Structure formats: C-alpha cells, structure tokens
Amino acid sequence: MSQHPGLLDTLFWRAGSLLVIGYALLPVAWVVSLSLKSAADLNDGRFIPRRISLEHYRAIFADAQFPAALWNSIGIAGIATLLSVLLAMLAAYAIVRLRFRGRQLVLAAALSIAMFPPVTVIGPLFELWRNLGLYDTWLGLILPYMTFTLPLAIWTLAAFFREIPWELDQAARVDGATPLQAFRYVILPLAAPGAFTAAILVFIFAWNDFLFASALTSTSAARTVPAAIALFTGSSRFELPTGAIAAASVVVTLPVTLLVLLFQRRIVTGLTAGAVKG
C-alpha cells in the first residue's frame, strides 16, 4: 500500500510541501521586495514592488555606520567561531577518547550553559568589561560569543567524533605516536567535516546575537549588524527608515542563507546530533 499511494495522498503531501516552502520564504521575499521599492512606493502596501530601485542599497553603503558594523560582525563572529571550535575540538576529543574523571562534569557544565539565560550575565559583564577596558571592543564580544557557543560546538563535535574509525588512532598509538600526535596527524583530517559543521552553527549564533551586541557596545568601534540595524533612525526620531533597514537586512541575510543552503545536510546533522544521540 505504501508503494502505491493514492492520488489524494500524493496531492496532500505535495500541497504540504508547497505550503512549507511558502511559509519559510514569505517574510524573506517581503524584505527583498521592501528593499527594492523606491522611497515613494514604500507605503503602497503591495507585496511586489511596482518599480525596482537600488537607492536604499546605495544609501546604506554611502553611510559610514553600516559598512563599519558589517566589518565588525564579520570579524567578531569569525574570530569567535575559530576560537570556539578550536577549544571545543580539544575538549570533545578528550571526552570521546580519553577516560578521565570529570568527563561527565564537562558535558554537564556545557549542557547547563546551553540553557543559561544570557541576560543574567549582562550586568556583571557590563561592569567588568568597563573596569577591564573591554567595553565596546571586539574582544569584549568575542569572549561571550566564544563561551556561549562552546556547548553547541562541544556537543556537535563529540557526536561527530564518536563516528570516527578510532582503530586508525590506535594504530598510530601502537606505531609510537603520542596521543597528541595521533590527534594532530590522524584525527584532525578525519574530524574536519564535523569541525566545519560546528563552525557554521557557531558563526550563525554569533552573527545573530543582539543582546550582548547592544549591551556591551556603544560606538561603531565594535557595534555589530543586529545592533546597528535596530538603531537605524530615519529623518525624525519616530520614523523608521524602512527601506534602509530592509536593504541592510538583505545584505546580511544573503551570505548566511547561501552558506546554510550549500551545507544544509551537514547543518541538519549537526543541529540534531547533540540533542538526539546526547
């Protein structure tokens, strides 16, 4: 029976998949449409723009704020990703491969941080960073991003590491390699796909954050895109510059969306590996 699904059944599931695609893409299409409307057409309430205009894109790149925020976002999210994945690889390797007391402790600590409400540390970090001179600096955001993504990275990498054929590692150990050498020359190349998946997930987290970015920065020295977009102001204080916001949104959304679509299978594995196999 499952080999010959009825026509009604097929139509039902096909309609379902079209609905899903529409559901996912509707707001995206809307923002793209807004960003392409000319200033005069912004309030016409139409879903499809009457004329295509690139004026908002020209405007956001002519202003100094947005390019600076874009650069901050790329740099801060990039460095935080590198550090987080590096530290998580070391920890995940130890958790999967070595027997030592405290393995469970590290995993439990990681799990509790995954559930930790970031707003709790905003105040203390705000005060600490001002005393340490980290307020409104790249490092001041890199540190929290790195830490809050460590659990995700550790769990994802540990899930990937469990799938690696460890006989190779043991063979290298028998041949006289130290555990560290076995890690560096045998496991690292095998672990690269997992590391890459973890890196994408971590990058998306850092790229997405608004809470730390708005609490721990005050100028374009370190303000990232989400905070900058939320602070965009129009000609008057109470008027949102809709077109500029939409254009900036498209600029920051497209690259990450492309990344996600290109590596969709790995991301799905990474997102679910930690939670299900746990």
Add this chain to the structure above:
Amino acid sequence: MSRHHDRAEERLGWLLCSPAVLAMLLVTAYPILYAVWLSLFRYDLRFPDERAFVGLANYASVLTSPLWWESLANTLIITLGSVALELVLGMLLALVMHRVLFLRRTVRASVLVPYAIITVVAALAWKFAFDPVTGFVNPWLGVERAWLAERWSAFLVIILTEVWKTTPFMALLLLAGLTLVPQDLLDAARVDGANAPQRFFRVTLPLMKNAVLVALLFRTLDAFRIFDTVSVQTGGAQGTETVSIVGYHALVTRLNLGLGAAVSVLIFGCVVGIAALFVRGFGASFAAGERS
C-alpha cells in the same frame, strides 16, 4: 605501567578540556556569582558613592513590584503560546519532511532559511508586514488595524515571529526522532487495521517521546529568555515587557546594577526551576535518554 598510563590519560584529559572549562567559568560562572554579590547591594552607576550593603532589599523591591509579576506573566504567555504552536507546526513540518519526495531538497533547504536569518531582521520583517502604513497584512486581510499598538494583537505578532523563526529547529529535532521509529512497526500496525491518526498517536508519538521532550525543553528555555523580538517590535510597550527586557533596562538603560542583578538572579532561578520541572517530569525516561 597501566596505572601510570591512566594518570597520563587523566592529565591529558584535563589539559585538553581546561581551555573550554576556563572560558565557561570566566564568562558564565564568575559573572553569575558576581551578580548574586551585586544583588545584595544598593549600587547605581549614576550614584556610585551611595553604594551600600542592603541584604535582600533588592529582591524585596523586585518581588513586590507589579512590573516584575506582569513581565513574568507576559513571558509565560509568549513562551507557552509559541512553544505550543511550534510543537504542533513543527510536528507537521517534520511529517512533511519525513514523508515527502516531491521537491524534497527544496523543502528541506527552505526550512533552514528562518533558522539562518538574524532574529532582529525577522522581527523587523514581520513588524513591517503588520505595519498599518507599509505592510501587506492589512490589505490582504481587508482590515485597518495597528497590530503592535495594542496588547493582545502585539502578543500575536510577537508569537507569530517567534514561531516562524524557531519552528524549523523544533521540526529538525522532531524529524530526527521520527527517523528512529522503525517502519516495520508502523507497517504491522497498518496490517492490524490501525488508521493514520491511530498509527501516529499510538505508535509514532510514544516511540519519539524522548525527542519531543528534548525539543520542548530546549525551546521552552529559549523562549523564556526572549529579548530580541520584543525589543525590536514593541520595545516592551503596550504591556508586552518580558523579564529579559526588564532586566536589560534596569542594568543597561538605568544602570542600576544592584536591582538589575537581583532581576538577573531571579530569571536564572526561573530557568533552573523550569529545567528541574522538565527533568522531574520526564523522570527516568529523560535521564535514560541523556545517558545513552
């Protein structure tokens, strides 16, 4: 020999974990302890000289303020509303992704789009969509309505935004659970004459209980700390303030570190409470799932 080896392995284990553990201690454990300490002081950055130990007075003033209880109620409304909708919608999405062959890759890829989009961007997109001047929602529905200018319709927009953004994550977790359900069990149930809803509720759902519980736990805790969407869409106006917004304003806008720290500690307590409720509710099943 083997004992020596064990000790070396033990040391290497700690060595490899120490950078991650140190970072987690430095940026979360230390600040939370510092927050507990700060919450015992009257400490306003605008009047730093008036700093004084006040014991539990900050907690007393938070817990007796209607603002805290209202924001807690708001947070629970948004959390329950969005997580309940997400569970149903996420399950439907997971079933579609599991079953469908038509446009399979496109469906799976498009589901990841909301996940990849910055929350602030998603919140602004929906805000513009519901805007009475700019948006397309009012013309499509044929109504004239300022959605974000009124409490309950603002909740509706906030919940809708949250649901749109995070259902894919829920769906992926549920899909992972769904793929673990053995097909022959479903076939056997079909042979025994169970119809589709019976197969789903009697066979599939009980077998993916762990996946559902994990997904619910993650999303509930995540929804409880909602900040971005509310901050962008209403800024907490129209009685939509959530606990994270209250904490943020006390700390960053009004620079009242003592009071803000007390709010932070209370939020932390709520999150621990929710997690404990879940763990106790799942009991053995959750613990077993975690260990395997």
